[in-house]
Each structure stands twice: as structure tokens, then as C-alpha cells.
Amino acid sequence: MTEPTGSRVRLRPDILALAAYRQGKPAPESAFKLSSNENPFEPIGAVVEAIAAASVNRYPDGSAAAVRARLAERHGVAAERVHVGAGSVAILSQLIQAAATVGDEVVFAWRSFEAYPGLVTVAGATSVTVPLIAETGEHDLEAMADAITSATRLVLVCSPNNPTGTTVTAAAFASFMTRVPSDVLVVLDEAYAEFVTDPDAVSGTPDLLDRHPNLVVLRTFSKAYGLAGLRFGYALGPEYVLDAARTTAVPLSVIEAAQRGAIAALDHEAELLDRVARLSALRDEVWQALLDQGWSVPRPQGNFVWLATGEHSVRAAEIFLEHGVVVRALGDDGIRVSIGEHESVDKLLRAAREVVRHLPMSPGAPALD
Structure with a gap:
């Protein structure tokens, strides 16, 4: 069915100009979805x-x-x-x-x-x-x-x-x-x-x-x-x-x-908060590993880490995807990476190291000598 021709109904210009909220990208098969800050544990x-x-x-x-x-x-x-x-x-x-x-x-x-x-x-x-x-x-x-x-x-x-x-x-x-x-x-x-x-x-x-x-x-x-x-x-x-x-x-x-x-x-809050404690501990391990790579990362208190990759954010997200990790690129500011399954950490850190090698002048990444 084609759209009717002629006059269109009047809608609010500010709404028409507004970009819709974008959900984190789905993960391809075999990749880890670390783009939506979801809890990786199956429900009890x-x-x-x-x-x-x-x-x-x-x-x-x-x-x-x-x-x-x-x-x-x-x-x-x-x-x-x-x-x-x-x-x-x-x-x-x-x-x-x-x-x-x-x-x-x-x-x-x-x-x-x-x-x-x-x-x-x-x-x-x-x-x-x-x-x-x-x-x-x-x-x-x-x-x-x-x-x-x-x-x-x-x-x-x-x-x-x-x-x-x-x-x-x-x-x-x-x-x-x-x-x-x-x-x-x-x-x-x-x-x-x-x-x-x-x-x-x-x-x-x-x-x-x-x-x-x-x-x-x-x-x-x-x-x-x-x-x-x-x-x-x-x-x-x-x-x-x-x-x-x-x-x-x-x-x-x-x-x-x-x-x-x-x-x-x-x-069953105690059981669920025990999972939270494990995710928080893993988050801190990831944060420390990123610091060891030379990144300047704010001390995270959620279930994610922030990498200020600036204008290179889209390319940085592509590098993460090439390593089997889907992250959230947010404009020209940076990428947000959720803490997910324990098995995702090695891929996450390898990707972060690759970003350092390919995009050394990214804000928040170490400059090469």
C-alpha cells in the first residue's frame, strides 16, 4: 500500500527533529553483547x-x-x-x-x-x-x-x-x-x-x-x-x-x-545481590587491566566501563566487534562496555589493546612514544 499523496498531517517539528532512542545493537552469533548494561546471569x-x-x-x-x-x-x-x-x-x-x-x-x-x-x-x-x-x-x-x-x-x-x-x-x-x-x-x-x-x-x-x-x-x-x-x-x-x-x-x-x-x-534478594557482588568484582578487574594497558578510565561504579575514544568511537566499536564484542558507541564521546559473562573478558581486553595500537591519539587512550 502506497502512502497517500497531497497534504500531510501536521506534527510537532521538535518531535520530527528528535532522534529516537536507540537500543544497544544485538550481538551476532558467537559474539558477546556488552552494549546494553544487561545482567548476564539467567533468571533464578x-x-x-x-x-x-x-x-x-x-x-x-x-x-x-x-x-x-x-x-x-x-x-x-x-x-x-x-x-x-x-x-x-x-x-x-x-x-x-x-x-x-x-x-x-x-x-x-x-x-x-x-x-x-x-x-x-x-x-x-x-x-x-x-x-x-x-x-x-x-x-x-x-x-x-x-x-x-x-x-x-x-x-x-x-x-x-x-x-x-x-x-x-x-x-x-x-x-x-x-x-x-x-x-x-x-x-x-x-x-x-x-x-x-x-x-x-x-x-x-x-x-x-x-x-x-x-x-x-x-x-x-x-x-x-x-x-x-x-x-x-x-x-x-x-x-x-x-x-x-x-x-x-x-x-x-x-x-x-x-x-x-x-x-x-x-x-531471593541475597542470592541476586551475591551475583551483583561478583559482577562488581569482575568490573574492578577489568578496570585495573585497562589501566595497566595505559587507558585513563574513570573508576566505575555501575556494571560497565567507559572508554573516552572521542572522534574515533565508531572505529573503536568496529574493532571490538571484530574481536567478538558488541559495545555501545555514543557519538564522538566514547564507548561504553558492559560487564558481562566472565568468558567475555579476554576478548574485551584484547580488543581494547587493539584500539590502543590502531587509535593511539584517542582521548583516554595512551599516546605511543
Whole structure:
């Protein structure tokens, strides 16, 4: 069927100009997919059984009461201060739409999570991006505070930051919050919180939420808990803010299988967090090996490492693929490499060494004598 000729319907120019979010590339056969920060472990039996028990001919519980109660108990907050969504990114979209519209601004560091600019544009608001600290890949919180104006409605802080893997310290976050007006919403995006081993990193605890009434914390079951395919995330924050997010949500979007899977994951959390500890240890081994090769790599606190390959990022990703590793090239900034199966590490490091040989002038790579 051909497209009709003549006048076309009028669509928003800013949406037409917006590039759609790109998922990490699928891995060819025999290659390791290290492009999407997925958990490489297969789901545990209890989670599989819980998912299998879900009804598919009935709508899910739209309030997700059972899983919200479990999350509230785990975090020591009232259930009304817990909101769930189809991934934490869905909740972030709801929060942005609830807080910002045409003429409003949303402040965030860049480079950070790829979806941020698109979510802001869809809401009709304006992105205000603040460059990361070049030497460290960390948030420049002082500059972010300086960027807040009377038009600012929301500020995003990603810790650990995707893709650089750096964290915001608790002390720096506390200082930052003293500069944020009380009527501006701050969202602390902690999608990789369970992988953090730095004791100085900020953590979205109930105490932190109580100290800052304009704060919402985002978490997800996609990474540490291995439920990426079920799309389940949650938020902790003030009830009235989460009620506003709930108002903007697509009804019944958190399916029963996701709710049941999340509860089963919480029931077996110790086993799953042991897997996280093993991935974190492997991440640190990879990071040290990269340093030994001569790379300048930020100390990672997520389940990935960041290689600042700059304008050579596309070619660097091709070299990784030639070695059987699919990575995520992010513009002219660098490549993000997930920590996956233990068997992928040798290929990852061989590819990184090859990049050093072929692209010696890449930012973040060692220059040859």
C-alpha cells in the first residue's frame, strides 16, 4: 500500500527533529553483547516460576499494591511514597511531564543517560545540559546549581552516571541540595545503585528523602535483579509528587508478570545481590587491566566501563566487534562496555589493546612514544 499523496498531517517539528532512542545493537552469533548494561546471569528458578504463574487474559493490578507494599517495607517508607513503572525511565518520563512543559527547563549533566534529552523534548520543555568535569567524567554540581533559573522545574542527577560510571558523593550532593530552590524537583537516578562499592557515594535512603522534601529517587530491577525484559522500576519520594506522576502514567502498564517477578526477586534478594557482588568484582578487574594497558578510565561504579575514544568511537566499536564484542558507541564521546559473562573478558581486553595500537591519539587512550 502506497502512502497517500497531497497534504500531510501536521506534527510537532521538535518531535520530527528528535532522534529516537536507540537500543544497544544485538550481538551476532558467537559474539558477546556488552552494549546494553544487561545482567548476564539467567533468571533464578523462583523468578521464572513467579512469571509463569501470571495471568495474561486479565489486567494487572493497576495500583501494584503487593509489590509496592514489599518495596515500602524494604525501604522503611509508607506505601504511598512508592511508585512503580515499566522501568525507571517510564517513571522519569512521568515526572518530567508532571513538572515541566513549554517554557520550562530541565537541567542535567551531559553526557549522561541517552534518554534524558528526548524525554524533556516530548514534554515540551527545554533541556539545559551541563558538561561533565572533563578530567574525571563526574557531575559538575556547582555548574549545575549555577544553571538553575526561575524557569527550572526539574534537575536530574545520575549516580552512578551512565555512561561514565562515576558517582556523586554524599557530601557533594548535600551541598548541592542547599543551592536548589525548594520548589524545584530533584530526581536522583540510581539505576545502578546496587553495584556501588564506594562508601562515599550518595545513596537514596529514607533519611535522605526526609532531609530533602523536593527529592525523588529512581531505582530499577533491570540491572542488579536481572529483570530487564520485564520492565520494572520504582520511585521513592513525596506522596503528592508521585501522585502527579501516577496521573501521567499509561494505565495498567506494569504487567502482572513484572510485579510477580519483582516480588520473587525480593524474596531471593541475597542470592541476586551475591551475583551483583561478583559482577562488581569482575568490573574492578577489568578496570585495573585497562589501566595497566595505559587507558585513563574513570573508576566505575555501575556494571560497565567507559572508554573516552572521542572522534574515533565508531572505529573503536568496529574493532571490538571484530574481536567478538558488541559495545555501545555514543557519538564522538566514547564507548561504553558492559560487564558481562566472565568468558567475555579476554576478548574485551584484547580488543581494547587493539584500539590502543590502531587509535593511539584517542582521548583516554595512551599516546605511543
